[in-house]
Amino acid sequence: MKLFKFCCAVAGLFVSLTYAWADSVNPQTLRIEDAFVVFYQGETPGAGYMIIRQMTNEDDQLLSVRLADQQNSCVRIELHDHVSEKIDGHDVKKMVALAAVTVPAASGNGPGLVAFAPGGKHLMLYDFPKSLKESKKITLILTFKKAGEMAVDFEIRTPSTLAAKNDNKNNCGCCHHKD
Helix, strand or coil: CHHHHHHHHHHHHHHHHHHHHHHHHCCCCEEEEEEEEECCCCCCCEEEEEEEEECCCCCEEEEEEEECCCCCCCCEEEEEEEEEEEECCEEEEEEEEECCEEECCCECCECEEEEECCCCCEEEEECCCHHHHCCCEEEEEEEECCCEEEEEEEEEECHHHHHHHCCCCCECCCCCCEC
């Protein structure tokens, strides 16, 4: 009986190690690049940006984003986009909340791509405590429909750094925020 239990334990360990090894050698389905956030003065929400590359031949969806540190339960993160709308004959950009963001499948031209960038899709970061705003990075958990959860470190940049990158000294380019 002891020999049987020992053999079962060894077999279980072998199966576990085989699955762990298989997971580690599978190509990553999604890549997150240039992930950063910008916090503004006062109570104004921050904004998050990144590039998501889909490496597989299937679409996926970014469903939600949350702070990895569960101690800050008051923090809220929303997916947003800017859309153009005609108002009195003028094109006006406005921000809208999104339920999800589709990440297109890779094609013969390379990986599928979604850019979260000033003036377009972005994360809105609400109610972040000052201690997080003053750190060098924050870890966010991105939840995808197919790929599951992915922890991503977002660099914290200043509004002036973002403005310089956009060659615009007074506005981040994403909406109403000022330095």
